[in-house]
Amino acid sequence: MKNISATLATVWRIAMPYFRSEDKWAGRGLLAAVIAIELALVAIDVLVNQWQNRFYSALQAYDLDTFVREIWIFVGLASAFVALAVYQLYLNQWLQIRWRQWLTRHYLGEWLDDATHYRMQLKGDAADNPDQRITDDVKTFVEQTLSIGIGLLSSIVTLFSFVIILWGLSNAAPLRIPGLDFAISGYLVWGALFYAVLGTALTHWIGMPLVNLNFEQQRYEADFRFNLVRVRENSEQIALLKGESAERERLLDRFGYVINNWYGIMSRTKRLTAFTASYQQAAVIFPYVLVAPAYFAKKIQLGDMMQTGSAFSSVQRALSFFVTTYRQLAEWRAVVARLDGFEMSVSSAANIAAHEPTIGVTPSTGSDAIALEQLLVKLPNGKPLVAANGFAIQHPERVLVTGPSGSGKSTLFRAIAGIWPFGTGKIAIPGKSSLMMLPQRPYFPIGPLGDAVIYPAERGTIAPDKIKEALRAVGMPRLAEQLDDEAHWNRTLSLGEQQRLGVARALLHAPDYLFLDEATASLDEPSEALLYRLMEEKLPSTTIVSIGHRSTLDAFHTRNVRLVPDGEIHVLGVGAPVRAAPSEAR
Numbered sequence: 001m002k003n004i005s006a007t008l009a010t011v012w013r014i015a016m017p018y019f020r021s022e023d024k025w026a027g028r029g030l031l032a033a034v035i036a037i038e039l040a041l042v043a044i045d046v047l048v049n050q051w052q053n054r055f056y057s058a059l060q061a062y063d064l065d066t067f068v069r070e071i072w073i074f075v076g077l078a079s080a081f082v083a084l085a086v087y088q089l090y091l092n093q094w095l096q097i098r099w100r101q102w103l104t105r106h107y108l109g110e111w112l113d114d115a116t117h118y119r120m121q122l123k124g125d126a127a128d129n130p131d132q133r134i135t136d137d138v139k140t141f142v143e144q145t146l147s148i149g150i151g152l153l154s155s156i157v158t159l160f161s162f163v164i165i166l167w168g169l170s171n172a173a174p175l176r177i178p179g180l181d182f183a184i185s186g187y188l189v190w191g192a193l194f195y196a197v198l199g200t201a202l203t204h205w206i207g208m209p210l211v212n213l214n215f216e217q218q219r220y221e222a223d224f225r226f227n228l229v230r231v232r233e234n235s236e237q238i239a240l241l242k243g244e245s246a247e248r249e250r251l252l253d254r255f256g257y258v259i260n261n262w263y264g265i266m267s268r269t270k271r272l273t274a275f276t277a278s279y280q281q282a283a284v285i286f287p288y289v290l291v292a293p294a295y296f297a298k299k300i301q302l303g304d305m306m307q308t309g310s311a312f313s314s315v316q317r318a319l320s321f322f323v324t325t326y327r328q329l330a331e332w333r334a335v336v337a338r339l340d341g342f343e344m345s346v347s348s349a350a351n352i353a354a355h356e357p358t359i360g361v362t363p364s365t366g367s368d369a370i371a372l373e374q375l376l377v378k379l380p381n382g383k384p385l386v387a388a389n390g391f392a393i394q395h396p397e398r399v400l401v402t403g404p405s406g407s408g409k410s411t412l413f414r415a416i417a418g419i420w421p422f423g424t425g426k427i428a429i430p431g432k433s434s435l436m437m438l439p440q441r442p443y444f445p446i447g448p449l450g451d452a453v454i455y456p457a458e459r460g461t462i463a464p465d466k467i468k469e470a471l472r473a474v475g476m477p478r479l480a481e482q483l484d485d486e487a488h489w490n491r492t493l494s495l496g497e498q499q500r501l502g503v504a505r506a507l508l509h510a511p512d513y514l515f516l517d518e519a520t521a522s523l524d525e526p527s528e529a530l531l532y533r534l535m536e537e538k539l540p541s542t543t544i545v546s547i548g549h550r551s552t553l554d555a556f557h558t559r560n561v562r563l564v565p566d567g568e569i570h571v572l573g574v575g576a577p578v579r580a581a582p583s584e585a586r
């Protein structure tokens with residue numbers, strides 16, 4: 001019970017924001033229409049039930065006129081039913097897509113906002129495969145919530161409408177048990193109630209493990225898909241290393257989990273279906289068995305009997321809502337749990353500073369230097385990695401950061417970029433200044449080359465002529481003529497070419513601070529020198545901070561800073577100038 005109320009509270013928390021959002025009037029209007037039609041459908045059911053009594057009574061009485069009239073009444077009722085059912089489905093689907101659209105935008109916003117997606121990955125917490133949660137889980141949540149919610153409402157209204165009918169019918173011929181001198185009034189209602197409660201309890205008992213099995217199934221399917229995507233993304237490496245058979249083993253291993261869990265679902269579903277199918281079949285004859293004594297004692301007509309059968313089955317169907325939707329409920333609960341986990345993981349990554357001390361990256365005024373104060377960068381597991389205190393990067397100097405592999409140079413850059421929360425201390429960044437990080441492997445979105453180069457700027461914000469000029473300047477004149485060509489650039493260009501495009505991106509954005517993390521390491525030394533000279537010439541007022549292992553890079557920097565070991569960590573030393581700063585040189 002506690003579990004059910006917790007699930008319902010979670011559903012409320014996930015579902016409500018849409019109905020309070022900017023799209024609330026459309027959402028509420030569509031929901032109201034869908035509910036109104038559902039109520040109208042129940043009303044038609046009640047009318048059809050009463051019609052059955054008249055129709056079968058007319059049959060029993062060989063009354064042709066009534067028979068023909070009732071046929072026409074049925075045609076009217078059936079036509080109204082069809083029209084309402086069609087529009088209910090249509091409006092329901094319309095509501096689904098609007099709701100899903102809003103929820104997807106909302107989750108995308110939260111996930112992508114302020115590097116939350118990266119922090120979630122760093123924290124490695126419970127929300128596996130966010131892609132699946134934003135696609136399949138959101139879709140299933142919207143579909144199932146509407147279907148279950150409307151189904152439940154329909155069951156409640158049906159129950160009340162038909163209980164009244166059933167009560168009246170059973171009181172017309174109360175059940176008399178031989179030997180007892182009192183009649184059980186409303187016995188059909190009690191019969192239906194007993195039947196449904198017993199069915200619900202047994203269904204829950206048999207089907208309970210399905211909730212967890214469904215949760216796991218979705219996780220294993222998503223894991224398998226994610227691993228396939230990784231193979232596709234790294235197919236060149238795999239082909240070069242001839243890793244296909246290792247991949248096949250690994251993928252089949254993952255798929256093994258999907259299969260094993262599926263067998264669990266199959267066996268559970270088999271038992272559940274055996275029970276629910278028997279239950280539903282028995283429900284067909286159960287009411288006739290109950291009213292048979294009254295009928296054969298000629299206390300009721302065939303019409304009453306048929307109406308009773310149909311009313312009983314409506315009541316029993318309404319009461320057995322949980323029995324018939326159990327599988328759907330199990331899937332729905334799994335999806336609710338997954339979306340809940342996703343929301344919690346997003347908010348814990350977004351509010352990481354609220355739970356633990358983090359590195360404070362703050363805008364500074366009155367200084368145009370980046371200053372590191374009492375900084376201690378840590379690993380996600382809390383182990384200290386790099387320390388820096390009283391260290392400043394002046395504007396516009398050129399700093400080369402060196403140090404042993406794994407000493408934490410890239411992580412220090414991540415901390416300065418504000419995406420690495422683990423650690424303590426302060427990083428002051430001059431307010432309103434722009435920072436750009438160029439990694440060794442720049443990211444290019446799939447699409448037109450022009451858009452990929454200027455990323456993350458949007459199309460149209462930088463003139464094509466400027467992009468072409470930058471591409472020529474970095475030694476890629478051929479690509480300058482292909483700005484509109486679409487490709488997966490990270491796959492089709494060599495790493496050296498990608499690094500040239502990275503530098504073109506930096507030239508086009510002209511940030512105040514440019515951090516190059518081995519961003520030219522795949523080029524030969526003359527090409528690297530050419531790109532550094534180009535940056536010196538085109539970005540005279542940009543502070544450049546590079547990580548690099550080549551001594552030839554010294555020539556393009558004014559200061560060399562080393563990460564030196566100090567016990568278990570590395571400390572950022574205040575390096576000596578290697579040559580004059582650009583402003584002094586001019």
Ligand SMILES: Nc1ncnc2c1ncn2[C@@H]1O[C@H](COP(=O)(O)OP(=O)(O)OP(=O)(O)O)[C@@H](O)[C@H]1O
Nearest residue numbers: 122379380385403404405406407408409410411412
């Ligand atoms: N997300 C992460 N989770 C756990 N450990 C990490 C993570 N990112 C980096 N590390 C660890 O932090 C250490 C420093 O990594 P970093 O990439 O900053 O080193 P680096 O000095 O740039 O190395 P290199 O010169 O080889 O590029 C490494 O031991 C690495 O394994």
